[in-house]
Amino acid sequence: MKARPWWLMSSLVVAFSVACGGAATPVNTEADVAAINAVREREMGFVNSGNPDSLSAVYASDVIMMPPNEPAVNGRDAVRQWAQTAFGQVTMSVRYTNTQVTVAGDWAVDRYTGVLTVTPKAGGAPMEEQIKGVHVMRREADGSWSIAQDVWNSDAAPPPPAPAVPAKK
16 A cells, blocks of 8 residues: 555645634644643543543544444533443553654644554453544643544454345255
């Protein structure tokens, strides 16, 4: 698979920012990047703790989360419910291995790669996946940053479809 040119992501951020009324050119201030990095670190800590209530603290009230192979989850309360279900079934551990933050006014894109380990609570071996994703961050009225959109997926190929069960005669 070919790598996407660096300018493509930057162009998308600029276009998104202009459409949303933000600054026309990306500006990565040290303070903004540090604050966004802190949000990502808090998110990672919440996932690793398995506490669904604390996980929602990094999300905007109107967040749209798009987990792999599932419908979109809309709003902080729905994220909390999604996390309660997920954390009830598995223990998760995430570690980000690479991040790239681009700030454009009151919006930012945090593109990342990482390793997600999922261990079924009912028993079974841990499953480790290489993941990649995008956090679209928004500066809130109080100046803090929150995750407004969260999209991620796995580098692994999807499992093959289950074989068809022959009809009984």
